[in-house]
Amino acid sequence: MxxxxxxxxxxxxxKIFDGKKVVDSIDLSVRRGEIYGxxxxxxSGKTTFIRMLCGLLTPxxxxxxxxxxxxxxxxxxxxxHVGYMTQRFSYYEDLSIRENLDFIARIYxxxxxxxxxxxxxxxxxxxxRSKQLAGQLSGGWKQRLALAACLIHSPQLLLLDEPTAGVDxxxxxxxxDEIHQLAADGLTVLITTHYMxxxxxxxxxxxxxxxxxxxxxxxxxxxxxxxxTTWTVSGPNLRTLAATLRGRPGVEQxxxxxxxxxxxxxxxxxxxxxxxxxxxxxxxxxxxRSGLEDVFISxxxxxxxxxx
Amino acid sequence: MSAETPRRLSAHRLWAIVLKEFIQMKRDRVTFAMMIGIPxxxxxxxxxxxxxxxxxxxxxxxxxxxxxxxxxxVAALRQSDYFALTRETASxxxxxxxxxxxxxxxxxxxPEDFSRKLLRxxxxxxxxxxxxxxxxxxxxAISATRAIADTVLDRDLTGPLARLRAKAGPxxxxxxxxxxxxxxxxxxxxxxxxxxxxxxxxxxxTALAITRERERGTMENLLAxxxxxxxxxxxxxxxYIVVGYIQASLxxxxxxxxxxxxxxxxxxxLYGVSLLFIAANLAVGITFSxxxxxxxxxxxxxxxxFLPSILLSGxxxxxxxxxxxxxxxxxxxxxxxxxxxxRGILLKGNGLSEIAPEIWPLLLFxxxxxxIGVKRYRQTLD
Numbered sequence: 001m002x003x004x005x006x007x008x009x010x011x012x013x014x015k016i017f018d019g020k021k022v023v024d025s026i027d028l029s030v031r032r033g034e035i036y037g038x039x040x041x042x043x044s045g046k047t048t049f050i051r052m053l054c055g056l057l058t059p060x061x062x063x064x065x066x067x068x069x070x071x072x073x074x075x076x077x078x079x080x081h082v083g084y085m086t087q088r089f090s091y092y093e094d095l096s097i098r099e100n101l102d103f104i105a106r107i108y109x110x111x112x113x114x115x116x117x118x119x120x121x122x123x124x125x126x127x128x129r130s131k132q133l134a135g136q137l138s139g140g141w142k143q144r145l146a147l148a149a150c151l152i153h154s155p156q157l158l159l160l161d162e163p164t165a166g167v168d169x170x171x172x173x174x175x176x177d178e179i180h181q182l183a184a185d186g187l188t189v190l191i192t193t194h195y196m197x198x199x200x201x202x203x204x205x206x207x208x209x210x211x212x213x214x215x216x217x218x219x220x221x222x223x224x225x226x227x228x229t230t231w232t233v234s235g236p237n238l239r240t241l242a243a244t245l246r247g248r249p250g251v252e253q254x255x256x257x258x259x260x261x262x263x264x265x266x267x268x269x270x271x272x273x274x275x276x277x278x279x280x281x282x283x284x285x286x287x288x289r290s291g292l293e294d295v296f297i298s299x300x301x302x303x304x305x306x307x308x
Numbered sequence: 309m310s311a312e313t314p315r316r317l318s319a320h321r322l323w324a325i326v327l328k329e330f331i332q333m334k335r336d337r338v339t340f341a342m343m344i345g346i347p348x349x350x351x352x353x354x355x356x357x358x359x360x361x362x363x364x365x366x367x368x369x370x371x372x373x374x375x376x377x378x379x380x381x382v383a384a385l386r387q388s389d390y391f392a393l394t395r396e397t398a399s400x401x402x403x404x405x406x407x408x409x410x411x412x413x414x415x416x417x418x419p420e421d422f423s424r425k426l427l428r429x430x431x432x433x434x435x436x437x438x439x440x441x442x443x444x445x446x447x448x449a450i451s452a453t454r455a456i457a458d459t460v461l462d463r464d465l466t467g468p469l470a471r472l473r474a475k476a477g478p479x480x481x482x483x484x485x486x487x488x489x490x491x492x493x494x495x496x497x498x499x500x501x502x503x504x505x506x507x508x509x510x511x512x513x514t515a516l517a518i519t520r521e522r523e524r525g526t527m528e529n530l531l532a533x534x535x536x537x538x539x540x541x542x543x544x545x546x547x548y549i550v551v552g553y554i555q556a557s558l559x560x561x562x563x564x565x566x567x568x569x570x571x572x573x574x575x576x577x578l579y580g581v582s583l584l585f586i587a588a589n590l591a592v593g594i595t596f597s598x599x600x601x602x603x604x605x606x607x608x609x610x611x612x613x614f615l616p617s618i619l620l621s622g623x624x625x626x627x628x629x630x631x632x633x634x635x636x637x638x639x640x641x642x643x644x645x646x647x648x649x650x651r652g653i654l655l656k657g658n659g660l661s662e663i664a665p666e667i668w669p670l671l672l673f674x675x676x677x678x679x680i681g682v683k684r685y686r687q688t689l690d
Contacts, residue, residue: 054532079534090529107533 007032007157007188008053010064010071015048015057022048024211025062030190030204035183037202038192041300045211046192047087050159053190054084067156080108083150087161089142093135097126097145100134101152108153120148140171147178158182160191164198176201196292207296209303219292226298228290229271230264232257235283248274252298264294338600342608349612353619353634361448362629365413368395370403373422377464381434381479384460385416390449407439407486409662410648413446413628414438426461431480440485441651442496445626453481487655495570498563499654500623503646505555506582507589507617508610510548514593515606517544518685523602541685545590552586553579563654572657581649581663584670588642591677598684617643642673 008030015023023045030036038046051057053066055075063070069077091100101120105113121127124144134145143163150158160179164172176198183189183203191202199205199219206216215225233241238261242254245263250270255262265271275285333340367385371378385391395412397403406412417435419425425432436453438446457479488495518541521527530540556579563569592613600606618624620638627638638644645666652658652666 056528056532076534079532082532084529084532086525086528086532088525090525092526093524104533107530107535 005032006030006065007034008036008064008066008190010053010062010066012062013049013052013059013064013071014061015045015052016060017048021211023052023059026208026211026213028206028213028216030188032188033183033186034204035179035189035191035202037199037205038190038208039194039199039205039296040192040208044208046208047161049208050084050161050190050192053078054082054159055079056084080153081155082157082159083153083155084159085146085150085161085163087165089134089146091134091142091146091149094133096131096133097121097137098130100145101149104149105152110153116152120152124148139166140168143167143171143175147175151182156186156188158187158189158191160189162192162194164193164195172198199292207299209300212303214299214303215295223290223292223295226266226290226295226302227268228264228266228295228298229268230262230288230290230294231271231275232260232262232286232288233283234260241278241283244278245274248277250274252301253294255294255297262288262291262294264290264298266298336602336605338605339608342605342612346608346612346615349615353616357620357630357634358625359629359631360444360625362445362626363389363449364392365390365445365449365628366394366411367391367414367416368397368403368406368412369393369416369418370397370400371416371418372398372420373418375423377423377426377461378418380464381418381456381460382416384456385453388449388452388456390452391416403437405662407437408652408656408658409665410439410652412439414449426478429478431478433480433482435482435484437484437486439656440488440491441655442622442626443485443488443491443493444496445628446485447491450483453483457481494567495655496651497623498559498567498569499650500647502556502559502582502650503585503621503643504618504623505559506552506586506646507643508614509555510552510586510589511593511596511613512607512610513548513551514545514590515596515600515610516603517548518594518597519600519603519606522597537686538682541594541682545587545594548590549583549586552589553582556582569654571654573653574659575653577660577663578650578653581646581653581667581670584667584674585642585646585649588670588674588677591674591681594681595677595684598681617641620644621647623647639669640673642670645669645673 006029008028010029011027012025013023013028014021014025026045026049038049040046048057052059052071055066055071055078058072058075063072065071066078067081071078092103095103098117098121101117102113105116110116118127121130124147126141126145126148129141134142137145147163150160158179164175167175172195179189179191180201191198193199202219204216204218205222207214207222215222217225235241238256238259242256242261245251245254245261250265250267250272251263251274252265253262263271263275265274279285333343369382371382382393386393391414395406397406403415403417407415415437417437419432419434422432422434436450438450440446461478485491518527521530521544531537560571560575564571593610596606596609596613600609616637620630620634621627621641621643622638623643627635627644630638648666649658649663652663656662
């Protein structure tokens with residue numbers, strides 16, 4: 001793999017707000033055509049990190065390149081080739097769909113603007129609604145409009161900050177199909193999300209908490225970062241069972257999922273001992289593969305200990 | 309348990325809303341400060357600064373007769389508290405210029421044959437030329453001269469001269485009201501409205517336009533594009549300069565055709581200077597937009613600026629009637645200078661050289677406001 005294949009290549013990126021390290025020396029390399037997922041609790045520094053990548057903020061420490069441009073000095077060039085979709089819908093609600101797209105196309109000085117706007121409307125299937133005000137659109141359509149606006153200047157890198165928050169499952173699925181299509185055409189995508197199913201659709205993942213990157217890699221790699229063992233249990237009186245299990249050595253998480261409990265811990269042997277102590281034959285116990293969410297919650301619990 | 313039926317009015321629910329409102333009021337520090345600050349400011353301005361009986365008006369004396377009677381007259385005028393004798397000149401041209409530029413409110417001309425005519429019992433004429441652009445400013449002083457005319461020479465006219473006192477006033481004051489001879493208030497108010505309307509809309513609109521962009525989150529999006537911050541700012545201001553000119557034109561049209569305000573000076577000059585004034589107000593608006601976190605705060609700040617601009621600028625009340633501290637505040641406001649320019653050009657036919665003393669304060673204000681505005685605006689980005 002040559003260096004030019006790295007669309008994002010940064011090391012030690014740090015941002016301090018009011019003496020607090022919001023982003024704490026993060027290294028990241030993302031290859032061309034890759035869909036890279038950013039996960040982590042609210043306030044973990046994902047948005048701040050993205051803002052540094054797209055030239056909105058200057059890192060306090062660290063260095064690197066985005067699309068081959070220096071993130072500290074060549075922010076103007078970066079902005080011209082990046083599409084950034086903010087967490088909140090940030091186009092003009094009192095402008096029509098076409099007016100919004102036309103405005104963004106003008107800002108980026110897109111050649112043959114009228115045709116570019118038409119193409120963009122067509123691809124989104126918004127031709128018939130082009131005169132509608134953006135403020136009247138539903139959440140799903142707003143998101144599609146935002147994506148279209150991000151793409152109008154044919155960027156090489158797409159930075160999406162929680163693009164699917166508040167969007168229904170069907171629209172979410174269509175959105176992801178579109179992202180995969182774009183990535184297949186060579187666009188690189190960095191996306192933040194809280195949805196585990198979306199995380200699993202990324203080529204690679206990173207997990208952030210308290211400004212630090214706690215895990216990264218493919219789904220399998222992230223799962224194996226924490227050697228978590230998980231059991232499910234079903235049967236009567238799950239609430240009392242959960243209360244008994246919590247706090248026992250080896251038991252890190254007891255989470256209710258419908259009519260089941262997920263019980264997990266990092267030390268498989270200790271966890272089994274704890275389970276054996278409460279096992280009385282009235283419940284059905286099964287060992288399962290740990291889910292991404294279990295892994296993340298475990299990572300976060302560990303990080304909190306480090307942080308304190 | 310307070311299990312009231314939902315239909316009935318509930319004191320608990322009402323109290324919950326009231327409590328919540330108070331908490332929110334407390335959270336919005338700027339609004340809270342304004343709620344206290346604006347009434348205090350109104351109190352100060354209306355209570356202390358405003359005086360509809362302006363005294364100590366700057367006056368130039370052109371005395372061709374320096375005799376004892378003339379000196380007594382001058383002393384009496386000074387003692388009346390209405391006239392502050394700030395200049396003395398022998399040249400008629402210079403006196404006219406002082407009036408035109410606005411350095412003095414009155415010129416008192418004592419003729420050469422003042423003493424001689426007085427002694428002959430011929431009732432000498434003393435010409436008082438007044439800058440009557442603002443009738444409210446000159447009115448009380450002019451009324452005061454009547455009393456002076458009757459009694460001023462009582463002490464001098466003794467012995468054989470006492471016979472002169474018997475006459476109905478030994479001196480005849482002739483008032484010549486320049487620029488607005490009929491004392492029509494509209495001539496003063498309508499041109500002044502140009503400054504007031506521009507101040508209000510320019511400051512409010514810019515403060516809102518930028519705050520709205522931030523409040524709705526569209527600013528972040530905009531800044532992630534290659535657009536430069538200065539392009540955003542100038543691009544947002546330019547349309548409002550056009551709006552400002554439309555407003556100015558509407559007021560001028562109304563002034564001419566509805567109120568019949570004379571327009572003696574050069575309108576192109578007025579339009580040119582208006583650009584400075586509009587820009588100064590827009591700069592204030594930008595500064596407010598960087599301080600306000602929401603649109604309500606932006607409006608309140610604009611109001612905070614608007615209030616003294618209307619009360620201390622000489623728009624509503626004569627500038628010279630205010631105490632010194634209020635005049636100082638007024639001098640710092642762009643509207644004060646713009647009002648003098650507008651009235652000067654329209655009513656007095658002032659040219660560039662006459663309004664120059666009012667232009668540089670505008671320029672200075674613009675430079676300071678722009679510097680603060682741009683500096684603050686940049687800080688909000690990173």
